[in-house]
Amino acid sequence: MARPRFDELYPIKGNYKRFDQRNTAFELHRRKGGVPFSYDSDEERAKRINKKVYGYSLLDYAFKDAAGLYETIPNQKGGMNTGFYSWKPLINRNQNIFERWKGSPEEASRIVSKVAKYFGALDVGFCELDERWVYSHSSDWREIVFEDVEEGYVTNKKAVIPRSHRWVVAMTVPMELKENSFAPTVLDITSNMGYSRMHILAGQVAEFIRGIGYHAIPMGNDTALSVPIAIQAGLGHAGRHGRLITWKQGPLVRICKIFTDLPLKISPQASQGIIEFCEVCKKCAKHCPSKAIPFGPRTWEGKCKANNPGALKWYSDEEACFDYWNRVGSGCAICFRVCSFTKPKGLTHSMVKWFIRNIPRLNRLWVWMDEHLGYGKMGNPEEYWKEE
Ligand code: SF4
Ligand code: SF4
Numbered sequence: 001m002a003r004p005r006f007d008e009l010y011p012i013k014g015n016y017k018r019f020d021q022r023n024t025a026f027e028l029h030r031r032k033g034g035v036p037f038s039y040d041s042d043e044e045r046a047k048r049i050n051k052k053v054y055g056y057s058l059l060d061y062a063f064k065d066a067a068g069l070y071e072t073i074p075n076q077k078g079g080m081n082t083g084f085y086s087w088k089p090l091i092n093r094n095q096n097i098f099e100r101w102k103g104s105p106e107e108a109s110r111i112v113s114k115v116a117k118y119f120g121a122l123d124v125g126f127c128e129l130d131e132r133w134v135y136s137h138s139s140d141w142r143e144i145v146f147e148d149v150e151e152g153y154v155t156n157k158k159a160v161i162p163r164s165h166r167w168v169v170a171m172t173v174p175m176e177l178k179e180n181s182f183a184p185t186v187l188d189i190t191s192n193m194g195y196s197r198m199h200i201l202a203g204q205v206a207e208f209i210r211g212i213g214y215h216a217i218p219m220g221n222d223t224a225l226s227v228p229i230a231i232q233a234g235l236g237h238a239g240r241h242g243r244l245i246t247w248k249q250g251p252l253v254r255i256c257k258i259f260t261d262l263p264l265k266i267s268p269q270a271s272q273g274i275i276e277f278c279e280v281c282k283k284c285a286k287h288c289p290s291k292a293i294p295f296g297p298r299t300w301e302g303k304c305k306a307n308n309p310g311a312l313k314w315y316s317d318e319e320a321c322f323d324y325w326n327r328v329g330s331g332c333a334i335c336f337r338v339c340s341f342t343k344p345k346g347l348t349h350s351m352v353k354w355f356i357r358n359i360p361r362l363n364r365l366w367v368w369m370d371e372h373l374g375y376g377k378m379g380n381p382e383e384y385w386k387e388e
Pocket of ligand 2 (some may be wrong): 059125239240241242270277278279281282284338340341
């Protein structure tokens with residue numbers, strides 16, 4: 001049976017406007033005069049370390065900082081056109097020596113996929129660039145526009161994406177089940193580690209594409225929304241908690257992407273079943289400490305200014321979520337930990353996923369079993385550093 005098209009599963013209103021990255025919960029908080037990561041100031045860290053709170057020890061902070069190295073050190077910062085996310089070639093010795101590589105879109109997709117997996121991608125998918133997901137403005141107030149130029153560039157006022165960059169490489173990198181089980185503490189280092197991994201991965205794959213004679217704009221969370229692009233590239237579906245859920249690794253992934261003029265073969269959509277499962281599950285909504293995740297059906301309307309209305313989906317109250325981060329003193333990620341798709345690998349869970357894809361009327365049984373078998377409980381950070 002043919003899989004439904006993206007617009008059938010995720011209808012978008014005709015008057016949908018591109019999201020302005022200045023309206024993310026982080027940026028709204030900053031504009032109100034707040035410091036986005038004030039909970040992570042030196043004073044707050046010292047307070048927690050001195051109180052000897054498990055999950056907030058010196059070891060935990062050092063571990064998390066080191067994991068996120070590529071996201072935080074100067075000149076590698078994970079924003080638009082910084083570090084390995086450079087819009088210009090970083091090496092590219094071949095450009096003036098050889099003719100560009102020639103091959104079919106099928107071959108190009110296969111080769112880029114192979115290279116990306118070698119560099120650490122968990123999954124790779126390809127789609128056409130859909131301008132609706134590109135931010136109207138970056139968080140640092142640059143307007144993002146499309147022009148007939150050969151190579152993308154960024155000035156203080158604008159970021160220019162060439163119209164020839166019609167294809168997207170979307171890639172996931174893994175987050176680990178064990179370390180994510182310590183959410184919401186500093187010891188859940190998986191987001192930071194993911195940001196470092198995707199920074200290096202996107203930069204290396206972009207450099208490879210440039211090395212065969214094409215152009216590439218690599219990015220992490222900057223420049224465009226990751227979740228709809230990943231769905232269009234066939235990597236998974238959007239869950240109730242607003243994260244991408246993949247069949248392979250549930251929500252425990254981070255996403256990076258590359259815009260390019262290298263013609264690529266478009267990937268098929270991921271198998272259906274995730275949205276239908278989320279309709280009956282609601283576990284993340286029950287466990288969300290800030291009540292940010294909705295219990296009801298998907299809607300067209302957002303809940304707060306940090307949402308972008310006009311797409312049929314579950315909207316989380318991103319501002320309430322971010323307030324909780326400031327209260328708990330760490331990124332939260334409880335919704336990743338408790339998600340019914342966050343499971344160890346194994347035959348039993350693969351079989352359940354088969355049933356979710358093929359016999360959705362059994363979904364309530366899996367929801368009931370998940371709850372009663374106690375999946376998604378928080379790990380004990382005190383034990384972590386004692387284990388071999
Ligand atoms: S990160 Fe935490 S507070 Fe935010 S939506 Fe997920 S569970 Fe709720
Ligand atoms: S916890 Fe359940 S409802 Fe929430 S995203 Fe995961 S599967 Fe969907």
